[in-house]
Amino acid sequence: MYCYSLKDMISLVLTVVMLMYRAYKFRIYPTDEQKIFINKTFGCSRYVYNYYLNKIKNDGYTGSYDNIKDYTNVLKYNSPFLQEIDSIVIRQSLFNLEDAFKKLFNKTGEYPKFKSKYNRNSYSTSLVTGIYKNKKYCNIELDLEKRKVKLPKLKWVKIKGYRNIKNINGKIKSATISKEASGKYYVSILFEINGIIEKVNPKNIVGIDLGIKKLLTLSDGITYDNNKYILKYEKRIKRKQRELARKIKGSKNYYKCKKELAILYSKLANSRKCYIHKITKEITDEYDIITCEKLKTKEMIINGKKNKLSSKIQDATFSEILRQLSYKSKYKGKDFYQIDAYYPSSQICSRCMNQDKEYKDLNKREYKCIKCGQEIDRDLNASINIMFQGLELYMKSLVTC
Numbered sequence: 001m002y003c004y005s006l007k008d009m010i011s012l013v014l015t016v017v018m019l020m021y022r023a024y025k026f027r028i029y030p031t032d033e034q035k036i037f038i039n040k041t042f043g044c045s046r047y048v049y050n051y052y053l054n055k056i057k058n059d060g061y062t063g064s065y066d067n068i069k070d071y072t073n074v075l076k077y078n079s080p081f082l083q084e085i086d087s088i089v090i091r092q093s094l095f096n097l098e099d100a101f102k103k104l105f106n107k108t109g110e111y112p113k114f115k116s117k118y119n120r121n122s123y124s125t126s127l128v129t130g131i132y133k134n135k136k137y138c139n140i141e142l143d144l145e146k147r148k149v150k151l152p153k154l155k156w157v158k159i160k161g162y163r164n165i166k167n168i169n170g171k172i173k174s175a176t177i178s179k180e181a182s183g184k185y186y187v188s189i190l191f192e193i194n195g196i197i198e199k200v201n202p203k204n205i206v207g208i209d210l211g212i213k214k215l216l217t218l219s220d221g222i223t224y225d226n227n228k229y230i231l232k233y234e235k236r237i238k239r240k241q242r243e244l245a246r247k248i249k250g251s252k253n254y255y256k257c258k259k260e261l262a263i264l265y266s267k268l269a270n271s272r273k274c275y276i277h278k279i280t281k282e283i284t285d286e287y288d289i290i291t292c293e294k295l296k297t298k299e300m301i302i303n304g305k306k307n308k309l310s311s312k313i314q315d316a317t318f319s320e321i322l323r324q325l326s327y328k329s330k331y332k333g334k335d336f337y338q339i340d341a342y343y344p345s346s347q348i349c350s351r352c353m354n355q356d357k358e359y360k361d362l363n364k365r366e367y368k369c370i371k372c373g374q375e376i377d378r379d380l381n382a383s384i385n386i387m388f389q390g391l392e393l394y395m396k397s398l399v400t401c
Helices: 032-059 068-078 080-084 087-105 228-245 252-286 297-307 310-316 318-331 378-400
Strands: 015-029 121-126 129-132 135-138 141-143 148-151 155-160 171-179 185-198 204-210 216-218 289-293 335-339 366-368 375-377
Touching: 032 080, 032 087, 032 121, 032 171, 068 080, 068 087, 087 121, 148 171, 148 185, 204 252, 204 318, 204 378, 216 378, 228 252, 252 318, 289 318, 289 378, 318 335, 335 378, 366 378, 375 378
Parallel strands: 204 289, 289 335
Antiparallel strands: 015 155, 015 185, 121 171, 129 135, 141 148, 148 155, 171 185, 204 216, 366 375
16 A cells, blocks of 8 residues: 655645636526526527538538628528527537537547437527626626526526535636426536646655446555445436336326436436545545546447446446546646556556556456565555556656756
8 A cells, every 4th residue: 555755856836827717507497488488599509500510411511610600690581580599609509510520520529410309408608798878788697695697688597506605706708508307407607717726745646546346446545435325326217217118108107207217317417426526526635646547438338348347337437537636636736647548557566567467357356466476456556556657757747847
């Protein structure tokens, strides 16, 4: 068990001032009239996206949308119902389609698919400021004291703050309104913040091995198991799925059961996200240099189908854990490194560095070195090797500086 000390190393304390973007998500409680308008905006945003995606499929991709205003004016003329909603939403739909094709050409995404009303519905709008009747005007405002938010075309909407936020020192950039399958409405407001990050003197380093049986194994012997509440929701979901299969499609009981199932899925997702936030906060508070593996989850899911592990890999949400560790380390002035995905951390002895390819087999949970005789848990051995790789990356960064 290792928690490597770096007290004797020379390091600089740097103060970096940089622009940061933070999003705060709130649940909103719109009136019946506001719900009708939100659902209408969902449909219009989806219509614009699908219309131009179909046009690109038929006529071919001609390049970036430099003249998006012209496209929106033509659409509004041909489809008068689009004039009722916020014009920024229509433009944002075209921007989203353009970004999807950029990801395709950069080989970081797949070919865009048509949006369906049965999936998650959302639309985005950006901040517009001006002067109206000698007063400053903003189409997006947040009032935390009165617990309400002002949105374009909707005016003021009630919100529920799930955290104690007194003051947010930042500038509003955009807002995204979404609706889940459970029928709940949310707004995510993006703020631009002038952040001051102090790079701290690193005192300890940790390596993290991600797994299925044990969600996280740290190089100092601490382990994090899967949350027991998640397992409880999974059992309830399976029971509700069997109940839904027995209902007649199209009946009232069918849609009632389907909504109950969606609520359970929402609770499961929130429980998992809350648990991951607690874990990542503890790790980023305790350690100054954090190292993980770069995981290729798509390949893991495809290979996991042979061993019936694909569903467990998806439930583990490795990518979300790595994402949270990355941005939280950045905000706190800590160092976060990711080593190569093909580094054989489970096959190398953490004491003598001898490699044994027999430990590719996941069923072998204890690592026994044939050279030095060390007996150690497989995941702990891997996390120690990951920690040593992170230490090398940190030393290289000091040399380059």
